[in-house]
Amino acid sequence: MDSVLGRVDTIICAYTKDDRNFQLWEIAPEVWLDKARPASAGHKLHGKLTLIGKATAEKFGKRLPDQFL
8 A cells, every 4th residue: 555655646535425426635645644543443444445534534634525326
């Protein structure tokens, strides 16, 4: 994962409550590296996936326009 973070300029986080309307936040790779947590031990991608909560995105990220799919 760290090797990927070194090659990107920004990370876009998408949060939704209804699977169609998404709130988007732009997060710097450095913030992701510092604030993200690993997937739970029971998750099939444990050790390969990290996550960041919406509250963290709101605190450290930049809000982008909402998207509707």
